[in-house]
Amino acid sequence: MNTTADLDCRYRPKWHYSAQRNWLNDPNGLVYSNGVYHLFYQHNPDGDTWGNMSWGHATSADLHHWAEHPVAIPCDEQESIYSGSAVVDVHNTSGFGTPDNPPLVAIYTSAYTSGSPLAGLQAQSLAYSTDDGTTWMKYSGNPVLDRTSADFRDPKVFWYDGDAGSYWVMVAVEAARREVVLYSSPDLLSWEYLSTFGPANATGGVWECPDLFELPVDGDASNTRWVLVVNLSPGGIAGGSGGQYFIGTFDGVTFHSETTVTESVQADDTRMADYSWLDWGRDYYAAVSFNNIPDGRRLMIGWMNNWQYAAATPSDGWRSAMSLAREVKLVSRSGRPVLVQEAIDPFEGHGTENLTLGRQRLNPGLTWLPDDVSGEILRIDAEFEPGPAGRVGIVLRGDPQRKAGSDVSSAGAERTVLAYDSATGELSLDRTESGNVGFHKTFPSVERVAVPLEDGRIRLRMFLDRCSVEVFAQDGTATITDQIFPADTSTALALLAEGEGATLVSFTVVH
Ligand code: FRU
Numbered sequence: 001m002n003t004t005a006d007l008d009c010r011y012r013p014k015w016h017y018s019a020q021r022n023w024l025n026d027p028n029g030l031v032y033s034n035g036v037y038h039l040f041y042q043h044n045p046d047g048d049t050w051g052n053m054s055w056g057h058a059t060s061a062d063l064h065h066w067a068e069h070p071v072a073i074p075c076d077e078q079e080s081i082y083s084g085s086a087v088v089d090v091h092n093t094s095g096f097g098t099p100d101n102p103p104l105v106a107i108y109t110s111a112y113t114s115g116s117p118l119a120g121l122q123a124q125s126l127a128y129s130t131d132d133g134t135t136w137m138k139y140s141g142n143p144v145l146d147r148t149s150a151d152f153r154d155p156k157v158f159w160y161d162g163d164a165g166s167y168w169v170m171v172a173v174e175a176a177r178r179e180v181v182l183y184s185s186p187d188l189l190s191w192e193y194l195s196t197f198g199p200a201n202a203t204g205g206v207w208e209c210p211d212l213f214e215l216p217v218d219g220d221a222s223n224t225r226w227v228l229v230v231n232l233s234p235g236g237i238a239g240g241s242g243g244q245y246f247i248g249t250f251d252g253v254t255f256h257s258e259t260t261v262t263e264s265v266q267a268d269d270t271r272m273a274d275y276s277w278l279d280w281g282r283d284y285y286a287a288v289s290f291n292n293i294p295d296g297r298r299l300m301i302g303w304m305n306n307w308q309y310a311a312a313t314p315s316d317g318w319r320s321a322m323s324l325a326r327e328v329k330l331v332s333r334s335g336r337p338v339l340v341q342e343a344i345d346p347f348e349g350h351g352t353e354n355l356t357l358g359r360q361r362l363n364p365g366l367t368w369l370p371d372d373v374s375g376e377i378l379r380i381d382a383e384f385e386p387g388p389a390g391r392v393g394i395v396l397r398g399d400p401q402r403k404a405g406s407d408v409s410s411a412g413a414e415r416t417v418l419a420y421d422s423a424t425g426e427l428s429l430d431r432t433e434s435g436n437v438g439f440h441k442t443f444p445s446v447e448r449v450a451v452p453l454e455d456g457r458i459r460l461r462m463f464l465d466r467c468s469v470e471v472f473a474q475d476g477t478a479t480i481t482d483q484i485f486p487a488d489t490s491t492a493l494a495l496l497a498e499g500e501g502a503t504l505v506s507f508t509v510v511h
Helices: 006-013 269-274
Strands: 022-033 037-045 054-060 066-073 079-088 104-112 122-129 144-150 152-162 165-174 179-185 192-198 207-218 220-233 240-248 255-257 285-289 300-305 326-334 336-343 353-357 365-370 376-385 393-400 416-420 426-430 446-452 458-465 469-472 477-485 492-497 503-510
Touching: 022 054, 022 285, 022 353, 037 066, 037 300, 054 079, 066 104, 066 122, 066 492, 079 122, 079 207, 104 152, 122 152, 144 152, 152 207, 152 426, 165 285, 179 207, 192 255, 192 376, 207 285, 207 326, 220 255, 220 326, 240 446, 326 353, 336 469, 353 458, 376 393, 393 458, 416 458, 416 469, 426 469, 426 477, 492 503
Parallel strands: 022 079, 079 152
Antiparallel strands: 022 037, 037 054, 054 066, 079 104, 104 122, 122 144, 152 165, 165 179, 179 192, 207 220, 220 240, 240 255, 285 300, 300 326, 326 336, 353 503, 365 492, 376 458, 376 503, 393 416, 393 492, 416 426, 426 446, 458 469, 469 477
């Protein structure tokens, strides 16, 4: 039998944050303050499944090495502490700090429990810290915004400074109605209704954890758009939980979408691929961005899991991890802005290159790489010209016992397969034989995304971190994030080409 330590060692990611013990879900209160990135998160301090929702807390100077701190905002007999955001109240508008010592203010959802007269309702509340996030006080006037709704949650608050004025804006959801609701405030204490967005595009599940931010298009500060992020569960593109986004304008009151395809709660499944998705995998949910990042950079983190099976993933004492932090940008593709994502690379400056291959023809079948080019924690960069070869890509986390095999389709050998199919134009990540897939019937899956080749080429960057694969295709135009639970011995890598005519342009492995 495995001990706790064995299991910790087996799946515990190195570069993806997980709580030392117990359960986590959504990232909360992402904020940068005095040189420190704060990651609060939905946390059960007392168990490895969802419950006792409180805000856990971790900090990092580089988004790679995280230090865990005591629970920041614990649940009590009146309320669970659901998702929300945190701001640096620079001008001390709330009065919780002083002009010289501006407070950190958390805006969270009070999910009232049976001990409260408001039991069953969800409303927005505040907690604040005047010691840079170390200790937190709940505001005595909570809740600060109550619509007497059972599904009003996940406030993202930011400072708006534009033509309409300067004030706090809150985006939150009426989850069951598939609506994003916007409010404004001069001081975080009193809130005034602005507008409602939705339902629109993907509506096959409740809307949760929204975000709204402005970005330059192609780096041009005189040409900006606003991005409205709407997570939903189920109803994501790969099944279960997922994140969609809309691009448009925001005049300080109303978000006007330029990417709405459908506008009703009747999910139109045939249009799913036409909507804009943050990620095409199964395990990137509740993604929201940091407040207060210098230099206008927009950094997001998602929960690397899916409500379909999150309670069943292998665990012994801790369960679930966050994604890597990703910088998002708007870039023009075919004349319209789309979101591209780049992982904040944990290997940069730390990693050791252990294989570089140059341009070469790929033999049909599998080409296994040498034994020393393997591992559970790797960054791999690969560029292929698939030509007419059919499926071309990489076998990840392969069973070394089966390395002799060269048959692409041979069943039974543990592996995760990332492949571009030149016949369909789709990139796929297949985890059906990735290891332990039997803990939930919806877990074995193949994720797919249509990706146009550029100059006949597909460029792939992927991060393996024990229990996950995060893929960034065509410089982050499409991403696929999936958990996997292979044997720790399954670390072999192979190049894959179904037929003749594929070329490997370059291939680098860093560990
Ligand atoms: C999203 C979510 C949020 C809620 C939180 C509760 O994963 O359901 O809507 O605030 O998790 O833990």
